Amino acid sequence: MVDKSYGEVPRSGYSRSRTLQEAASEEIPEAASSNYRGSTAYDPYPMIYMQEADGATLTDVDGNEYVDFHCGVSAMITGHCPDRQVEAVRNQVKRGSYFATSVEAEVEAARLVNDLVPGAERTKFASTGTEAVMTAIKLARAYTGKERILKFEGMYHGHTDYALVNVHPHPENLGTRRNPTKIPEANGVPTATMDTVEAIPWNDPSILEERLERQGDEIAAVITEGVMSNSGLLWPRDGYLRELRRLTERHDVLLILDEVVTGFRMAIDGAQGYFDLEPDLATFGKGLANGYPAAALTGTAPVMEFIETAPDKATFMGTFSGNPLVLAATRANLELLQEIGQSGYEDLFSKGEQFCAGIRDIAADAGEDIFVPEFAGFTAIHFVEPDTHPEQWQDWRDIGGKPDADRYEKFAAEMIGQGYFFPPKTGRINLMHAHTDEHIDGVLEAAKAAMRSLDD
Ligand SMILES: Cc1ncc(COP(=O)(O)O)c(C=O)c1O
Known part of the structure; x- marks a missing residue:
């Protein structure tokens, strides 16, 4: 288990999660009921055990707080606990x-x-x-x-x-x-x-x-x-x-x-x-x-x-x-x-597009080649080789194995370390109606630091 601190928050505070994972590995194959969130899913962190949520915020069993962009693998759409x-x-x-x-x-x-x-x-x-x-x-x-x-x-x-x-x-x-x-x-x-x-x-x-x-x-x-x-x-x-x-x-x-x-x-x-x-x-x-x-x-x-x-x-x-x-x-x-209605979805999309554009700009400033697909209620961040032309990808044969999964995982670990709960492996980065403009400003600030730290 790696003990490196990621992001600005010292991530030494995972002891309760670590203890739970150790106990789980004695009882549950791969320590979790779905392979998707099994024992190595959150490397370099232990499996993170969440305890509670409210709106766009999650809190884990060690008291670490996060703004949630994983959103229950896209299950959360309005926000937590409306x-x-x-x-x-x-x-x-x-x-x-x-x-x-x-x-x-x-x-x-x-x-x-x-x-x-x-x-x-x-x-x-x-x-x-x-x-x-x-x-x-x-x-x-x-x-x-x-x-x-x-x-x-x-x-x-x-x-x-x-x-x-x-x-x-x-x-x-x-x-x-x-x-x-x-x-x-x-x-x-x-x-x-x-x-x-x-x-x-x-x-x-x-x-x-x-x-x-x-x-x-x-x-x-x-x-x-x-x-x-x-x-x-x-x-x-x-x-x-x-x-x-x-x-x-x-x-x-x-x-x-x-x-x-x-x-x-x-x-x-x-x-x-x-x-x-x-x-x-x-x-x-x-x-x-x-x-x-x-x-x-x-x-x-x-x-x-x-x-x-x-x-x-x-x-x-x-x-x-x-x-x-x-x-x-x-x-x-x-x-x-229904109450949130069309205008609420337009607002969600405008935040999503702002997020995508922000990440693209941050990557360009940091000299990173990335592909951030057009927002669809969710997006993704793919680190790619120069001249890959991902905008031309149209099927699994084009994309499979191309993005640099390790680089994304490092980026996600940095984001999690700064209190932004991203999918730890390449996957959907989601928005919910509970996200505010402040959350978007905050996540983009954190992304700047995470992008800069990739070659450390
Ligand atoms: C497109 C799609 N279809 C079906 C499923 C299966 O849904 P569930 O995990 O609820 O069984 C998933 C799960 O991620 C999915 O992404």
Whole structure:
């Protein structure tokens, strides 16, 4: 464990976190329930154990305070502990946590989703984005009577077997663009499952068209995000999503839009609102309930109504699907977002654009070559070699392995050391409605110092 002090605050104060991590490593593989935040995730710090949060601020078990730009891996959208949501959950806790029946909040939360999300005529709730995607895929297969799913290289859609194909393999191992090699993200994905998943490069309409011409009568659905959120934030080329919609319709293939990250973050009406796209199905999680384990599957009435208790229809279960506590949190969050409204999102974007422009200027002054993608409710910082032309990157094969991950990690460690909680490994840097102009000024000041210290 490195004891170097990062940033201006002496970071000797991690003793409680360190003790907890040591204890956890005796009980929990990799010391945490998700690999994502496992034992080495915060190197050179120990795993940081947070204790409480308020607005845009986090406090860890050692009393260190941070302004949060990790935002619960994009789950926090309004901010931590908004009064209305805390009150709604507290009221429900007192009344009961689960009854094996529906509750009033389920109807109201579904109505809010259907009102806010353009492509949502019907909604069902689940607990995680993974479950929502799993069900979307199953529903698409049942509805179309076809078995294959087409996804895109570099896109992460949760941790089911179907989704763990060609997520982040080394681009050199991917084979040709038109006939990529299939590579599981980790061990344990059955070959038989891999056989039903196709994965092609994103942002290339001719590859998509050729694949749908060739296999369209076997493909139940194409699944995509509106922007590539888990691979450094690449944007769709002009017209690509429109072409994707046109081609899927032509081949009777459903379009599933994964909005687990973009939903209620990229815009109040999600990526589908932002890009004026009409998917058949869409999946939500993260920002839907602002930090509570809620997810949703939405879609057009004919497709969603195919979920029915009958052997020739699609199924959707889950003890905790539509849990009352989580629905109370969801309803309160959506009401709050409705109040925040379009002008609140414009404000969030203006802060985000200010952040991006500020970081670009700071890097230029420090002589660093970086790529900060256009803000989408979140952004990223990629340290790159000179003359890399990242503005031309359009798919995973372009970006995979290119940014200097070590340099970003050093930068993030410096930011965390100065009390700005950044994703410790390259990932989404998020904004929430709770961020103020002062937070943006503060984070840019800290970034200046962090950028200057990179070669120390
Ligand atoms: C785009 C996308 N889809 C699906 C998921 C899975 O969601 P969950 O982690 O809630 O299962 C994630 C998680 O990060 C995601 O980023």
